[in-house]
Amino acid sequence: MQTKPHFAFFDEGSKKEIRRATLKAVAIPGYQVPFASREMPIARGWGTGGLQLTLSLIGKKDVLKVIDQGADESVNAVSIKKLVQYTTGVALTDHTAEANIIQSRHRIPEHPLREDQILVLQVPNPEPLRKVDAREYMTKRMHAEDDYSGAWLILFEQIMKYGKMTTGAAHPVYVNGRYVMAPSPIPRFDNPKMYYSDALILLGAGREKKIYAVPPYTNVESLAFEDYPFSKESFKGKQCKLCGAEEVFLDEIINQETGDRTYQCNDTSYCMERLNSAQEKEVESSYA
Amino acid sequence: MAIDQVHDLQQVYRNMLDCMARPGTITSLEQKTGLFEDQLSYNEAIFLCALTVLDAEVTFYIIADTDKGDKLAELISSYTMARVTSIEKADFIIVLQGDIKEEINKALSICKMGDLINPQQSATWIVETAALSNNGGVTIHGPGIKESKQLQTGLWNEFWQTRNSKVKEYPLGIDLIFVDALNQISCVPRTTSVKLTEVG
Numbered sequence A: 001m002q003t004k005p006h007f008a009f010f011d012e013g014s015k016k017e018i019r020r021a022t023l024k025a026v027a028i029p030g031y032q033v034p035f036a037s038r039e040m041p042i043a044r045g046w047g048t049g050g051l052q053l054t055l056s057l058i059g060k061k062d063v064l065k066v067i068d069q070g071a072d073e074s075v076n077a078v079s080i081k082k083l084v085q086y087t088t089g090v091a092l093t094d095h096t097a098e099a100n101i102i103q104s105r106h107r108i109p110e111h112p113l114r115e116d117q118i119l120v121l122q123v124p125n126p127e128p129l130r131k132v133d134a135r136e137y138m139t140k141r142m143h144a145e146d147d148y149s150g151a152w153l154i155l156f157e158q159i160m161k162y163g164k165m166t167t168g169a170a171h172p173v174y175v176n177g178r179y180v181m182a183p184s185p186i187p188r189f190d191n192p193k194m195y196y197s198d199a200l201i202l203l204g205a206g207r208e209k210k211i212y213a214v215p216p217y218t219n220v221e222s223l224a225f226e227d228y229p230f231s232k233e234s235f236k237g238k239q240c241k242l243c244g245a246e247e248v249f250l251d252e253i254i255n256q257e258t259g260d261r262t263y264q265c266n267d268t269s270y271c272m273e274r275l276n277s278a279q280e281k282e283v284e285s286s287y288a
Numbered sequence B: 001m002a003i004d005q006v007h008d009l010q011q012v013y014r015n016m017l018d019c020m021a022r023p024g025t026i027t028s029l030e031q032k033t034g035l036f037e038d039q040l041s042y043n044e045a046i047f048l049c050a051l052t053v054l055d056a057e058v059t060f061y062i063i064a065d066t067d068k069g070d071k072l073a074e075l076i077s078s079y080t081m082a083r084v085t086s087i088e089k090a091d092f093i094i095v096l097q098g099d100i101k102e103e104i105n106k107a108l109s110i111c112k113m114g115d116l117i118n119p120q121q122s123a124t125w126i127v128e129t130a131a132l133s134n135n136g137g138v139t140i141h142g143p144g145i146k147e148s149k150q151l152q153t154g155l156w157n158e159f160w161q162t163r164n165s166k167v168k169e170y171p172l173g174i175d176l177i178f179v180d181a182l183n184q185i186s187c188v189p190r191t192t193s194v195k196l197t198e199v200g
């Protein structure tokens, strides 16, 4: 006998539990709400937290976009899309503006998000204080006591050692002036996009069984010192060799033979959209 | 009953999530049956919200001034397997309209508000009101609200005063979901700052 698969993979009981945790996460911005993370048919560490959020959210009318490190076509993004589409039949898109649920790993899209969109971020390590203490009950207590001296100390040590903050991805943020939160491994370039975002941002960590959130129009500040202010990765004077974009997050490409450095948009669908619209303009003007 | 447990409740959840993320925003749930109003004399939205978030893992308590509270409790329990418990222990507190000011104020002060280690272990309220609107009422601001908003719930000032003292020690507190006769819902989580509007 064959049983019909559940819509959106999960039984309704599993969805309810994730939904309750998500509502609490939204009500306590930046606080990691524990939930009973489920076994998923993709490997842990490959976005099971984000996937569980997406499955608890999605309905027949939704349009889904999944990106991995800026790319819609990466193996990981494609396998997540396949699973969601197989169990829901929802429409998929590469265009950020067409999607109302966007699941992402390592990036917030370049295209500004809107109020009617939800961004789901996959999180491998949700605990910003894990380097301060390996024990969960200790980090939970630090959050409870608003004791973030350890997080500050780590940043301070980096400055002492390297003359700057070397967090790279996942630079911690203060949410609503209360909780220090790991924004997931997005580059510092994307941190400011969380500040007063139009879209709701949900973060899911499958292995660590945590859901947390940044509601829209919420104060999100990257940790920094007065004399060592927070700074994004700078691409000053550089532009995408394909679409010419500036002020976006660029990947550096080094030619093995010549050693020449070129740059390319990390957000591939953004780059494609710019190329296509440039082409359309060209066609229009040649017919004019 | 014409409620699709999968697709209808998914939409109710998205409405609830949208409202919780954007306090004071009022959204409408699709009408699922015209029966409830006559038969059970409470808003359908109360039942839809309960179906969406309650199951055997959680407990609830109903505040009502007539036996319609008991009937609703029975209905919710039979559909969701959620158990009725005391005000102090309830994960969800459901309030029906009626002459129950005293009981509500008492429940506000004694219901769960979480602790610093687990602030999520707090009561979520689902409160029936006559009509929700963004004209008049209390002035709210905080996360999820672009600048500020007005929210009219028809609830008395003391309700908001007691609620405000319940959320003084953020992150401890309670989250409120309001529903009305038109199947509209709106939320006020613990992060929302609520100012009573001066009366003339």
Ligand SMILES: [Zn+2]
Binding pocket: A240, A241, A242, A243, A244, A245, A264, A265, A270, A271, A272, A274
């Ligand atoms: Zn480009």
